[in-house]
Amino acid sequence: MIGNGALHIRPGVLPRTALVTGGAGVLGFAVARRLAADGNRVAIIDIGKDTPERAGELPEGIGITCDVANTVELVDAYRRVRDEMGPVGIVVHCAGIAPIAPFLDMDLASFAKSFEVNVVGGFTVFQLAARDLVNEGLSGRFIMIASIAGMRAGFGRTAYGTSKAAGIHLMKQLALELGPYGITANAVSPGPVDTPMSRDSHTAEMRADYARTIPMARYGEEDETANAVSFFASPDAGYVSGQTLSVDGGYLASGTGVPIAQSAAAVRRAPPRT
Numbered sequence: 001m002i003g004n005g006a007l008h009i010r011p012g013v014l015p016r017t018a019l020v021t022g023g024a025g026v027l028g029f030a031v032a033r034r035l036a037a038d039g040n041r042v043a044i045i046d047i048g049k050d051t052p053e054r055a056g057e058l059p060e061g062i063g064i065t066c067d068v069a070n071t072v073e074l075v076d077a078y079r080r081v082r083d084e085m086g087p088v089g090i091v092v093h094c095a096g097i098a099p100i101a102p103f104l105d106m107d108l109a110s111f112a113k114s115f116e117v118n119v120v121g122g123f124t125v126f127q128l129a130a131r132d133l134v135n136e137g138l139s140g141r142f143i144m145i146a147s148i149a150g151m152r153a154g155f156g157r158t159a160y161g162t163s164k165a166a167g168i169h170l171m172k173q174l175a176l177e178l179g180p181y182g183i184t185a186n187a188v189s190p191g192p193v194d195t196p197m198s199r200d201s202h203t204a205e206m207r208a209d210y211a212r213t214i215p216m217a218r219y220g221e222e223d224e225t226a227n228a229v230s231f232f233a234s235p236d237a238g239y240v241s242g243q244t245l246s247v248d249g250g251y252l253a254s255g256t257g258v259p260i261a262q263s264a265a266a267v268r269r270a271p272p273r274t
Contacts, residue, residue, distance in 0.1 A: 012137040012182060014235065015089030016040045019081055021068050021125060022095030023055075024048040026195045027145070030222035031092055032058060034230050040090060043081040045074070045125075047095075060085075068095045068121030069113065078128045087138055088129045090233045093122035093167075094145040098160040100201070111159045118163040123170060126185075130178055139182030141233045144171045145225070146187040148248050164189075168244050175242030184241035186232045191248025194219035213256055216249030 018035045022028040023044025036042045041060040044051060047067050055063025062084060066077040082088055096118045099110040126142050133140045149157045150164025167187065174185035192198055192210050198219065202210070211217050225247050231237055232245070246252050 012139055014139045014141065014182075015087040015133075017081075017085045017088050018042045018090035018092065018233065019045065019078070019088045019125065019129070020092045020094055021045045021121060022093075022145075024051040024063065025094070026197070027190070027193065027222045027225060028092075028094035029054060030226040031094055031145075031229050032061070034223070034226035035090065035092075035233060036061065038230055038234065040233075041085055043085060043088075045077050045081075045095070068125070069116040071120075071124055074121060074124050075128065078125055082132065087132055087136055088140075089133065089138060090141045090143075091125055091129045092143045092145065092229055092233070093125060095121055096145065096164075098197075100156040100160065101158070102156055103158045106158050111162075114159040114163040115166065118160075119166045119170065122167060126170075126174060130174075130181075130183060133183060134178075134181050139238075140178075140184070141237070142171070142174055142178075142183060142185040143229050143232045144168070144185075144187040145229075146171075146189040146244065148189050148191045148246055148252055151189060151244070151246070151252060171244070172242045179241055182238075184232070184237065186237075186241060187244040188225060188228045188232065189244055189246045189248070190220060190225045191246065191251045192219045193222055193225060195222060213254065214249040214251045215254055218249065220247060220249060 018040040020028055020032045023032045024046035032042045032044050036058045042058050044055050044063045045066045049065055051063040051065045055061040064077040066073045068074050097114055122144055144167045146168045147164040149161035150168050154161060171185040171187045228245050228247050
C-alpha cells in the first residue's frame, strides 16, 4: 500500500518498453508506430486475429491476440510481454468499444460491456504494470485514450461517454496514488477522427456538420492523437500528471454542439461502433 513514506521515494529509470492495448486498430497502431519511432520497444494487444502480423511491422514489436474484457487473457498477455521484453514502462489503453443508442433503448449488457473494455481493461493492465514498476523501483508513463464524449454529453453516448468519463477520472486517481513512485497518469481525449469507424457511423450530413462546427473545420487524423500520446510518454512529460489533453481542433472550446449528431433521429440510425 502507498503510505506517507512513499513521498520520499526517488523515481527510478523509465523502461523503454511500451504496451498498447487495442494496438492493431487504426488509432492504436498509429500510437504504437509513433512510440516505436520514439525509440521504444512496443508490444500490442488486440482482439483482432491479425495482431501478430501487425506487430511485425514494428521494429522489435510483438503482438498478442487478446480480449481485454477477459481478465485471465489480459493478465496472461501482460505477463508474456513482461517476460519477453522486460519491465513495461509505458502503458497506453487504447482498446475500446462504443455502442450507440438512446438512453431509453440502451440495454444493460451493452452498457456493462463498455465499462469492461473501456475502463476495467485499463484498470487491469495499469495495475499489473504499476505493481511491477513499484516493486523494481522504476518510473512509468500511463496513458488512457479517452474521448471528448467523456467531457460533454451527447445523444446516444450513455454507455460510451460515461465509460470514457470514468477512464478520465481513473487517470486522476492513478496520478494521485502513483505519483510518489515516479509514475505519471494522463488521458488523451480525441474529437472526431477520420477513421474507418467514423466513416461508417457518421453520415455525410453529420460529417458536414462537424466540419462546420469544429473551429479547425476538419476531422482529426490518427497521427495527431498519437503525437499527444508521444508527449505524455516522453521524458519531457515527467512532471505532467493527472491531465486530460483534448485533441479536437478546438471543438470543446467552441461550446457548441453538432445539430445532426445531437439529434435523437441521428442516433437511432447510427450503427453500433465496435
